[in-house]
Amino acid sequence: MSGRDAIVLAGIGETRVGKLPGLSSVELQAEAVIRAVKDAGLALHDVDGLLNLGPYVQPSSMFATTLAEYLGVKPTYCATIDVGGTVTGMTMIQNAIWAIESGQCEVAVCTFGENALTGRAVGVQGLKMDNLLGGEEWEEPFGVQGMVIPYALLAQAWRDEHGTGDADFGAVATVTRAHALLNDNAQMTKTMTQEDYLASRMIATPLRLFDCSLVSDGAGAVVLMRADRARKLGARQVAVRAVAQKTTHNSAAALPDIADLGMAEAGARAFEAAGMGPEDMDMLALHDAFTISVLITLEALGFARPGEAGALARSGDLSLGGRWPLNTHGGLLSQAHIGGMLHIVEAVRQLSGDAGKRQVEGARRALVSGNGGVFSVCGAMILEAA
C-alpha cells in the first residue's frame, strides 16, 4: 500500500501508568482514546471505528460497545479482539486497516488498558487473575497457574539447549531498565545493575523477580486513517508495512520445543511482505513479558543466531545509540505491562521523531513483536515513517 490511499497510524494516546486506584478499565481506555484522537487533530465525533480488548483482570463481555457508550461514540465498525500480548494490538491495527479499506469506517481507534494492579479481586494473591486461560484442567492439578512457570520451562530449555546462563537474562533486564529511566511515565525509576539483577529473588527457576514484567494500571491507544487525511490534519504518519501472525498452541500443557514456536514463521512472513530484513530495522519493540521472551524473539526473527541473543544484549547493540535499540520506553519489564499497546505507541512516537531524550536518531523503521499465552500466538509488525 502506498500513495494517497495508504492508511497510516496518525495519533497516539497513553495514560499515566502504575498504581492508579479508583480508575476502572473502561475509564482508562476512554482516557487513552481521547488523548489519541486529540493527538491526531480530530474530535471524538470523528471516530467511527473502535477496536479494543477487555480487561484480563476482570471477566468482561462486549467491551468495545461498553467503551463506545462510555465515550459517547456511535461507530459503524466496533470489535473486541483477543489474541494475546501485543499480537492483540497489531491484529486490531490489521482489522482497522481492513475496515477502512473496505469502507466500514474512516477513523479507527485501537485501544487496550486495564487496572491490573489495583483492580484484582479481593483476597487474590500472587498473579492469579479471574479470567480463565483455557488450560486450567491440565495445569493446576500439576502445580501450574498463570504465566511465570510456563516461561520458566521455556527459559530452562533455552539455557539447556545453548549452555547460556544468568548473564544473558540480566542483560535484557538491565538494558530495558536503562531505557525506562529516560521515560517519565515508567513504574521503575531506579538503576538496575547486573548485581541487582542477580540479587533479585528467585520466583520459579531459572526466572527471578527481575525476569518478570510488571503488573500495571494504564492504557494506550492508536488512531488510524487514510494518509491524505492525516496529511491535511498535520498528524503523524506511520505506515504499517506488514503484519503477520502464527498460532501453534494455547496452554503450557501443549508447549512445543523452542524451534517449533511460531515467531520465526511470523517474522519471516512479515519481512517478506515488507520486502525488508532485520538489517533494515532501526529499532525494536519486542514483547517482553519475561526476559526469555526477548531472547527467544531476537533469535527467531534473525537478529541473533540461536544461543547468541544474550551476547547481542551485552554488546550494546540493543541500547540507545546501538544498532537496534530495544524497548526504548522501558517495555513491560520496566515501564508498565499494558498488554503491549505501549510498545506500539512507542514505536509510532519514535518513528515520528517525537521521543525526546530517548529518541532513536533517524529512526524510520521499527519491528514490533508480540506473543500471547506462552508463545502460543506469535506476531510481527513492521512500521515505517511515511
Place this chain on the structure above:
Amino acid sequence: MNDQADLWAPMPHPTGFSATFWDHADKGELALPKCEACDALHYPPRRFCPECGGDALTWTAMSGRATVVSHSTVLTSFHGQDWVGQLPYVVVLVDLDEGPRMLSRLVGSDTIARGDRVHVTFAEVQGRRLPYFTPEGAA
C-alpha cells in the same frame, strides 16, 4: 520436598469426555486417547483427534515412562495460601515414550535435569490420584 501425604493441588474440573482420563488415573493407569482412524495419540485429551478430527477414540494405556524436556523449581505460590505449603516443588515437561508431551509435577526428588528418565507415579492428592512423575530408580 513434600511427603506425598502433604500434596495439595486444585482438583481438575473435567468434561464428560476428559473425566475418563482422571478416572483411569484414580485406578493407577495413565491412559490417553488414541484415534482409530489415524492411530495418533494425543494429550491433553480432546473429544476429536487433533491430527484428523476423528471422534472414534480409544483410551489406551501408556507405559508411563518418559524423558524430561524442561523443569522448574517453583519458589512462589501462584495460588494463594493453599500452595505456600507446597513450596518448593518441581514442575516438569516430559515426553512420554509413546510420543505425547505432558506437563506434570515431580515427586520423590528435588533435582532433575533435561534428558533424565522418569516414570509416572500416582500421587494421593485430596482423595484423588494424580499422574505425577518420579526419577527412574526412585521409589
